[in-house]
Every structure is written in structure tokens, then in C-alpha cells.
Amino acid sequence: MSNQQRSRWDLGRFWQTVTYFEIIPLVNCWQKLFSPRAASHNSRPQTYNQQAKMKILVVGATGGVGKRVVKRLVEQNYDVMALVRDGIRGKEILGDRVKLWEGDLTIPETLKPEMISGVSAVICCSGTKVQPVEGDTPTREKYYQGIKFYLPEVADSPEQVEYRGMQNLVQLVSQHIQPITDKVLFNFSNPTTDIKETWGALDDVVMGGVSQSNIRLVNNRAIFGGIVSTDNNGGFASVRTRNFQPPLDLSDFEGIELRVKGDGKRYKFITRCEGKWDGIGYCYSFDTVYNFPTTIRIPFRCLIPVFRAKTVAEAEQLDASKVYSMQLMLSKFEYDGTLNPKFEAGSFGLEIEYIKAYNTKPKSQFVLISSAGVTRPGRPGLNLEEEPPAVRMNEQLGGILTWKLRGEEVVQASGLNYTIIRPCALTENPGDKPLYVEQGDNLKGQVGRDAIAELAIQAIQLPEAVNKTFEVKEESQPGETNWQKLFSGLTKNEDEDEGNI
Template sequence: MQAPRENAVLVFGSTGKLGRQIVTQLLEEGRTVVAAARDAQKADTVFEELGLRVGYQADKSKGILALEGDVDITNPESLNRPELWAGVSQVACAVGPIFGRLPDGKMGYLDDMTSERVDAQGVANIASALQSVFKDKAKSRETATVLPMTSEADLVKWQRLDDVIMGGQSSSALTLAADGSGAVFSGDLIIEGGGFCGARTKALDLNLGEFDGVALEVEGDGQTFKLNLKTADQEDLPECTFQATFDTLPGRSTTVYIPWREFVAVKRARVDPAAPKLDPSSVRQLGLVLSRFEFNGLANPNYWAGKFSLKIKGGIQGFREPRPAIVFVTSAGVERNAKIGDDETARKADIPIVQLNPGGVLNHKYAGEWAVRSAGIPYAVVRSTGLTSEDEDTDFVLEASQGDRISGKISRKEVARVAVAALGTAASVGKTVEIRRSEAAGDRGKASSQPDLERLFLTAVQDRHRPRINLAPLPAPVPPPKPPTPERTAEILSDERVQAAQAAGRGGRVRSEEETSAATSVTVVGDNRAQVSAPGQNGAQPQGDGDEAVPQNVKEARDWIRSWRASNLERKLPQEEKAGVNS
């Protein structure tokens, strides 16, 4: 029986080092994954070596893996197959150019999979396909009434819960609004002897699990109120509940959205850190409260004794936020490169990768970002700092920033964790973040929890709101600059930061000789591209090192690649005898 494809994540670049991590972690979370690959047979081998198999996994708690071959993102037609998108609700994109080694030892791009064709044109093709595939996907918040409050029958479900139960004197009532638009929670708050007024529903079967939180359209008097939730596990524990606060504006109507994460478990009016996480599907009661306290005995900054009134229009609603249709993993440095443009002085003062920008890779990756943002679908962009193989099994606290202002290092496994977290949270939509490991000594050995990963996005602003945190709007893409001279390249490569990265084994995916021999062509990129046919193709042989046979810009690119390989990548090649399509 064929495994179903429902709510699946389509992963481009699935067999690369990073893509494999994304596939593995999605399956660990129970998601259905559709792995897109150019060569299905090689991809099947890659996943088999990871202990994964097409269909159901041996561990039934894991998700389902499907495989789609003959997917070449540089060819738009290969993306326009309905079967590729069957059951797909989200996309993770972790593609990159393909380097390989010729029999004569020279390095280049295989099958013309250059950064320009993959990172720019290929990602643009994906973005274009998504415009059609996800044209009906929700792009904004959706709401539905879960507890109407417009009739006497609706209000019979509520009961008073004032401080008189503690010897206080406050009083309140929940009544229908005179205009029939909803209900009014009003009363008299007396702080002596208690200091709170409340109303709570009887036990109900609400099943709020399909929502991301609750919403109320309210007209208040400027005070801060609380919304309480009680789960099935708390029904016999009167001292336990979940609470969230919301503000009102005097005499003005406003809609308040309260996501589940804002509800705090409390016990006897104190935060209860030992309480289990809120399960919205088990919510049985809702309540409204006006109290002189917020949490742990701290005073409510917006309350006053005496008369109060809170009008609730329609009732209490559940809301759903859109998740990103695509999470695009790209590279730090792309934005600062775009800002620099042709300013050579500024380029020389920047980090080594921006100075080198081999093959215009930063420009092409940024062009891919631009295409994703311009597609008109919910997106998230995760920019990795320097990828490293150091301490891959060691936990680190992860940090995020915006504006392309940080550098650092991070493992592919950690990048995948952030990408998978981005797929699962509405907080990532419309945002671009750079991520790295914390360099603080005390943060080594500490894992970022799921709430920590979500917080990376919660503390970020949407790209369109960058000026709110003193960041300029995203710059427009610019053409690649001229490559550095051989002398300048040697100077950059001697930088201690580059040397340290090479010594630590940081670098991109390089194909083995076996993979290279299967390539139809190899392309070396400088300012222009010179294509070198693989042996056996029309009888052509690779070009030699002579200046008379190789354009200067190509020679410079080869010199740079050869230097990089000699100090770092050569020692890695014997371990890289596996198929893959990106880094």
C-alpha cells in the first residue's frame, strides 16, 4: 500500500549535506517529506545510508518519506508536474551550486550547475512555481467564532467568579449588550479584601487544537484584563489555570489576538514552572478577569478601583496564522555584498567571503532571496553564517540577528533545526534572520529548546518593518563585481580568519571523482563562464594550465579554487564518495 502524502514538506536540495539534515529532522518530527532530486536512484542510496527508506519508516513514530526524481530546478518544466506537488503544503529550499574535480585535478561546476543557474535562476523558478501551486494558500490570519456571546442561551454557560469567594466585596455581571452585538462584562472592583472580578464558563467541549490562539474584539476603558483557560487536567484543581493579559483602549474598539504561547500556567496566583505545556485541544473553560495583580504578586499597571466595563463583540474567536509556504536557507553576507556594490574600499574592509565572492555567489544567492520575497507567498529566509563540521555533536545556544551584521559559525545540523522550526511557526513569516552559534563560553553544551528556536523569530521583525528597528529596507540586487586579482586573492586567503576556517574543516560540498566523471560538463566561473566538456563528450579534453588556452578570469578562478582545495578540501575528498546535489 502506497503511503499517503498529506501536509507534506517538499525539500529541494534534499541529498546535499544540509538537505539531508532537514529531511531527517522533519521525519523525526513526524512530518511527511517529499525529497526532490535530479537522480532518484542516487537519492535512494543517500537516504538508505542515513537509515531512511521511502514510505513508512521502521520507527512508526517518524514521518513518511516520498521521493521525486528528475527534478532539475534550472529547468522550469521539471517543476510543472502535478505529481511533484501532490499533498505538498510547504517547501524547504537548501540548494547550492555543484563543485567537482576533473580527472586532471582541476575544479569546476558540474553539469553547468553554477551559482547563477542554481541560486538565482533555479530558486526563481521555484518561486514562480509556488505562485501557481499555492495561489489559494492563506496569506493572512483567519478567525472563527468558538464561543458566541450574543444571546441569553450563550450567557447561561457563564458564571460569576468574584473575590467574594475569598471574603472580598467586588461584584460583576455578564450581560447582553444593548445593541445586540455581544456581551458586556462590568462591575465594581473593590481592592480591600480581594481585588478581582471574574466570570468563567461551565465545562465545555471546545477542542481549540486547530487554532493558534484566541481573539476578542473588545471595547474597554483602558484597563488591563486577563483571559483564563482551564484544561481537562485542571478541572478538579481550582487553584490551577492558564492566564494571559490583554490591554484595552478607553472608548475604542480593538481586536486582541492572544497566541497560546502567551498563556502562563499559574497555581494559587503564582507562575507554576512545573506545569505541563498548554494543550489547546483540552481546554474546557474560559474566563474573564479584572485584577489588581498581574503575575507573582506584581501590580497590574492599568487598573483602578471602582466601576469598569468591557464590551465583547460577537464572542470569543479562535484564529489561525499562516505558516511559511517556503523556508529558503541562504547565506549571511549576501545583503552586505549587495549594499557594497562597486565600492571597492568598502569591500576590502569587509569579511573575507564578501571580498572573495567567488563566482558572484553572494549576488546570486541574494537574487534568489529577492525572487522568493517577490512571489507574494508567505516565506521565511534563514541565512547561515559560516558552515562548520566542528563539534557537530556538541550543543550550542543559537543566536539570531537581522540586517546581515554578524559573522560566526554554525553546523548544518543546527541550521536544519532552525529551518524546521521556521516551517512550524507563524512567527517566521515574512522575516529574514542570520543565525550562528553563541560564542559565549557558558553557552557551549547548552541546547536551544523548541521555544528558544521559535524565539529567534519572535524577536525579529518582518522584512517590511525593518525601519522600526533602525534597519534600512532591503537593498535591491546588484550585478556581481569584478573578481579580485590573483594578488588580492592570495592576500585574502592569507587572512587568519580564512586560515582558521580551513584548519577547522569548514567549506562547501565537493563532489568525488566518481560523481565528476558522470557529469556532462564542468563550468569554471569568473566574470564570464568558460565551459569545459567532460572527457568523452565529443572527444573534447579538459583545457590545460597554459595562459594561451584559458581566459585570464577563468585562470584566476581556478587558481583560487586550487588554493582552497590544497589547504582544506583535498583531505576531505576521500570521505566524500557519496552522491549528492548541493551543500
Template sequence: MTEKNTAQWDAGRFVKTLAYFGVIPFIGSISWLQQLFGSSNSSKKATPKLVLVAGATGGVGKRVIKRLQQRGYRVRCLVRDAKKAKEMLGKNVELVEGDITLPATLTPLVTNNVAAVICCTGTKVQPVEGDTPTREKYYQGIKFYMPEVVDVPEIVEYQGLNNLVQAVRSQLSQAGKKTIFDFTKPSEDLKETWGALDDIVMGGTSESSIRLADNSGLFAGNVSVANSGGFVSVRTRNFDPPIDLTGFSGIELRVKGDGKRYKFIIRSDAKWDGIGYCYSFDTVYNIWITVRIPFDELIPVFRAKTVKDCPKLDTSSISSLQLMLSKFEYDGALNPKFSPGTFQLQLESISAYGGQVLPKFVMVSSAGVTRPGRPGINLEEEPPAVRMNDMLGGILTWKLKGEDCVRSSGIPYTIVRPCALTEEPGGKALILDKGDNIKGKVSREDIAELCVRALEQPLACNETFEVKEGENEIAVGDWQGLFGSLNLVRT
């Protein structure tokens, strides 16, 4: 044995490493061996998406909530009066108080973890002679009552919409990207999630750590080849539940390194010693770079040996991530950019990229928003909201400005412009159109369903369209076909 292979091995650090990753339930037990090679909890399902519904107590909003729940979403309701909302919506929904016209109320309590928004807010409009507490006259949408606005449309439809958009913009505008770790936002989770996993587990003496420094995560330490070692790494504990990256193309790292070659390892198996899917990447000394790791280019590896005929990574259930600096590439080949000694790799973020772009902000607007003042419009033939736009505080004009805030936000959106809303049963055929010309009516039930389905349809992304019901009673079965028809209609 050479001298470098007889360095002092630190048994205490070995035990601490295994304990961190939950491999040793308690010191002295031998069950860690079973855990090491056995148990898996990868059968747990990923958490469903959380959708924020604004205008949750409204005629469309309350129906949107029901349908979201039926389709398995988690729902958070933005309401102005939680007590009133609880009476109306029951106990089974999360309620947060807020008012879109008051930006200070749109706190992280409202926006945290929200994956999409369906906005069904609207200026309160009612018959001049008043309405019933359940707003029957206003809601039925067939018989005409002289309307009046109760709130100021500029403040609700435009400023309010803009406030809501701004509150969620940064988290929803990264189309096709999902941030997994953002090291620029310090959080205690780092210590709880990431831990060092060095060659100590094989008798080596290398030592590394990850900590927050300079607005980034700093993976640093010393790598030594003593005792036939030669690797350092940081690995996450198993995610619980696992992360679902279905539909994404790969992982994107934002890193600044030291010119060395590192490995990124991703696992979909919660076993400690299972197959890791690896990708080697080179860093550029002291320069921030973006590294893209396509899932298709990952190499399945078991204990540094490549595995032939291995199934592809199950991206629907990612259980852990690891970053490594190793003397070895794969199957005994040497890392050409390796040198023992100190190293450092700074991390800004780890994200998934190339995901399907789906609408993340669905706005219920109104047919007619571009008609007030449009040349060639015969007001006699137009619906009341268009005819009386001025009398109603320019409600449609301000709705159009609200739409503009959504369209220019960078958030993938769908803007739904219903014709006259009714309380009639849903389940009708729907007709979508562009150009703001159609007239008709449509059930709030069907609009709610349309909004929820839009969240799942790439073809609904960044579209603005009008909608009315057709003559026949055939409910929409083919949502993809319906949204696909938008490419065919005139603009």
C-alpha cells in the same frame, strides 16, 4: 428563600455538562467525584515542532534531516520521488511528494502544521561529462569539473522558491504570534473541544452554548440569577497534549461583544476543579476589538476566590481555556457591567502574542549571488559559479531573486550563503560575513548544523550572510555568539 431562588433545576443538563468534560466517565458512577478533585494528566509533554525540509534528498538536505531529528524536531521531507527518497532516507521520516516548480503540488499535505521550513533545493548542476549516480564529482567541491545546469535556474531558484514561500506564508508570517483557535475557519473540532459550563453545576438555571455563526464562534445564551446562580461559560476539554506557550507574553482575543464584562480563564492544571488564572475584560457593544491578556496580569482564582501566594501560571503546559460571563468579579465583589438576560460574545480568534521571534524560513542560497555584473569584480579571482553565471543560466542571479522572495515575504527568515560546499567532515570553525565578498569552502555537514541552529536563534532572524570554514578545527560551541557576530560584521 426568595422566589428567584426556587427555580426549576435541570439535573439532566448538570449530568450532561459533567459528562462532556469527562468528569463523569459513566452515569451512575461515583468515581466522578474523585476525578472532580483528583486526577491530573498534566505531566504529558507538548508536541515538538514540525519542520518541512525542501530539497531533502540533496547533499545538505539529507544532513539537515538527521540533525533536526537529533535535536528532537519532527521532520517532513518534500521530495520529488518518494520511492527514491525512501531508499535514501529510510523509513523513519515523513515523506510528501511535491515539486516547488509546480504550485499545485504544494498542498496542505505538504504545509499543514508546519512550524518552520529549511529550504535546501537547488538547480541540478553536474559535470559536463556526467557524474556518478552518487554525484561524487559534483559533490566533492575541490577539484574543478566543467559544470552544466540540468534544470532551468529561473524556474527552480526563483519561481520555485516563490511558490514555496507563498504556500507557507500565511501560516509562518505571524511573527511572535501563535494561533490557538481560529473560529473563522469552520471545523468540526469546535463541538469536540468547547462545551458549555453554566451555573447548573451549582444549582442555577443559566444556559449558554458556543457555535459557529457569521464566520466566528458565537458564545451566547441567557444568564439568570435564579437559585443563587449567575454565571455562564464555555470551557475547552483538556488539551492533550497540553499547549506550550513558553516565551509568549499573553493571550490575544479578537472579539465582538455586547458591552458586558467577561472573564477569560486559563489553566495549566488538568484537574477539573483546580486553580484558574483569570482576567476580566470589557467589550464594546457591536464592535470588534482586540483584547490583550498579559500572563503577568492574570489573577489566580479557586472557586471565584483569589488565591494568595499562588505560583504563576505554568505557560509551558496549558491544559484548558474558558470564557465566562458572571455576576461576580472576585471574592464576592460584583461585576459592574453585569445584567441578567440574554448575552452574546462573538469570537474570531484566540492566539498567544509576544513570543520570541525566531527564524521560520531558512534558505540555503550561495555566496556570490550579488557578484555577477557587480562593478569592480575581477572574474579571474571569483569562484566558478560567479565566473560562469551566464553559462549556467544565470543561476546566481535567479538565486538572488529567490532570496528577495523570502526577504519580502513577512516570514522571519535566515538566508545562508555558503562558499564552495564540500563533502569533507564537519566540525570546523565557521566564519560568517555580510556584503558577499568572502571566498573559501565549507562542509555540507556544518551548513546543515548551521541551518538547524538558526531556527533556535533570535539573532539569526532576518539575516542574510555568507559562510566559510576557518583554518582551525574547533567546532562551533557558542551558536548565540556566532550569530551575534553578525551584528558586528560589515554590510
């Protein structure tokens, strides 16, 4: 049959397609009036796995950095748990959207395994409480180099909070943390009967063609199959999901994995990060081997932005935090008019066992907010006059920095993937300045608690942050931080150790 051949177009199938996907608003309204099953998006049974993002435990969640970490995690749709010493105070500060656990790092019996259940990462912002020396009132203000301050003292033992407390926490976390696993989105080997609630045929009938396909469950597999025809200038058959409501947040993952058995043809996987029907589709072509099961990994960064079969060079990469739909297609065309070299008109079939979001690179499971200066007390040649108060007053403050360093060592030896952040002096400044990082513990300066909260969250998201310990301050001029670059420029702890052998 030639491309130009005309065949009888099927209005019924065209109508079925536009109503299934609610393409035309008018149809949508009409359908809502007369079809109780289609009354609302949310009344559809969900045949896909829609969960919140990873579960994160924040320790020291009532503190200056901790409460900011919690706020940002909640805004980013994470499932957040918080360890607090006082539940009532915790609720006042953190509100209702966070599951609170009452506990004290220095009292192991209060640290329950349940608080780690299902948790993929811990952000630890706790620190020994430092307060003005008892009886030190505003009328007895002290000045140091013109700056007003109160003589500080520690309210608790730094050895207990920073070291023994860290031992208690890390022991519990390493025993009970949940490894980050792949997220199965569609498991057709454990079938639900309502596959047709989510997936529907979308063939070239919408453009006047006569190809016909469908998706059905057979022997614990989904089969995308049918007949593709180039008549009436057509040449594609596909199945697409209705829009996910709400869109899937897959930003914790690297890409999509398909387990398929095909017929030797080349197919396309297409996904979208817009709710509109006809927006940019992000495409990836994959070859199948005749009657042989294959695992196809599609990194998000390898998806090609395409609008109506033409590539869109200026388009942004897929925003994996809002994935609205997925589609499998057999098309005569690749992109920009080139032909699919493995295309043949006629019958076809692709078996799909599952579709999941996958991860291959480990990410940090434990982020510790420590402090710049932890290795400085007792360092030969140090000019104390130039050092921040915590270094100068380490002894008066119960060896706070020394015990923080011991706490860091506990984390580094735990076997967990970790990131240790050592901020310079913390301020209430907005986090609108780029961050500057260094290793070797010589950095001086200051940094906003907001910026540290964001840095801690980036550290659980980016694999480049794993097993790195570093100091951080903010630059003087406002600007953006390139997080990937920031972490990539740092040396891993094990690499440093190897260098020392």
C-alpha cells in the same frame, strides 16, 4: 442579597459538572462502563478545528541539511512536503511521514503547482552537487595545510542549479504560496449542533455556590448566559471546553481573537497548557460594550498565570504548542482578591461569533540556505590563502558562489518574505554550540548541519527573521542560542538599501 446569604445548593448540577468534565477518576470509570457515548475521548465529535501546523515544502530534502530540516519539522508536527530528484531514494532517506514530489529545479516542467498547494513556507537547502574529480581516488589524496582533501568538481552547472533553478522555483512559489492566515477554532456562525459535546457549564456550584450558566446556539451565535449569584460565598459562572484531544498546537500564532457582543460587563478568557483539571489557568480580562459587537485580541504574552484566582508570578508563560482547554467566565473577582469593577449579580449574556488564533506579524515564506563567501570572488584586497576552498576555487567550480549570489538576488526580488542564511563551512558536528551571525560577508569558521537545520526552522517561526541576509558560524563552546536576539540584531535588506541611497 448579602455575600453571606445561604441558598439551597444543587447536588444534581454539581454531579452534572463533575461527570461532564470527568473531574473525579472514579466517576470517569463508572461513566465509561455505562455510557457508550463517553466510551473514549477520541470518540467525541470534534467541534473545533484541529489541524496539523503549517504545511512546509523542503527543497533539497535528501541533502545533508535538508534531511535534518525534514526530521525536525516532522518532530514538531508540521505537515511536510519534500521536493526530491529521485523518489525511491527520497523515500529511503525521509521515510513515509513526508509527502514526496519528484522534480528537478533545472527542469521547470517537473515543478508542479500542486507541490505548493496549501504551503505556507519553503525551506530551500538545495545546492550544486560537488564531487571528487573523476579518477581522483583515495590513493591520489591531496593535502592543503596538512588537511586531507580530494580535488573537487561540480557534477552539474551551478548557473543552472543555483540561478536558473532558483528562478524556476521562486516563480512557482510566489504564484502559489498560501498566505499565513488566522486559524478559526470555533465558528459559531456556521454552527454545529453538538456545541455541548465540547463546551459545558462550570459554575461556582463546584464550591457550594448557586450561580447557573449554560452555552447554547441562537441565531448563529453561541450565547454564554445565565444568572450569577454571590450566595453561599459564590460569585462566578463559566463555560469551559473539555480537554482537546490532542491539545491544539497554536505556536505559529500570536494570540486568541474573540468576536463578541456583550452586556457591558467584564469577562475573563482562560486557557490552559496542562491536561490536569485544576492546574494553572492563563487569564485575560476583557470589557464588553452593551449590545455592541467587539473584537478582543488576547496576545499569548499578555495572559496572566493564575492558580485558584491567585496570580503565580514564578509560572512560565503559556506554552501555546499545547493548548488543552478554553473557558469564558463572569466572576465577582479579578485576581488576588481584587473585585471586578463591572460585576453585578443577576442575569448576564455574552454572544460569541467566533474564537480564532490570530497572526499580525509577517513571517518568512522562503528560507534559502546559501553560503558564506558569495560576494568574495573578485573582491579587491582579498587574501585568497586565508579564504575557504569554495572562494579559492570558485572559478574551477563553475562560479558556484557567483551563481549562488545571483540566486539570492532572485529571492530578494521576489516579493516573498524571505530569510537568506549563509553558513560557513558545514560539518557533521552536533548542533550544541551557540550560533554567531554577521552581515557584510567577512565571516570565517564552521557550523554543524544540525544547527543550520534548526536555524532555518526558527527563521520561519520568528517574524524578526524576515528579509534578512546573514552569515553564520558556531561558537567554540557549547551553549544555547537566543533565536529572537540573534535575528533582532540583524539589519533588514531594505534598510541597508535605504542607507545606500
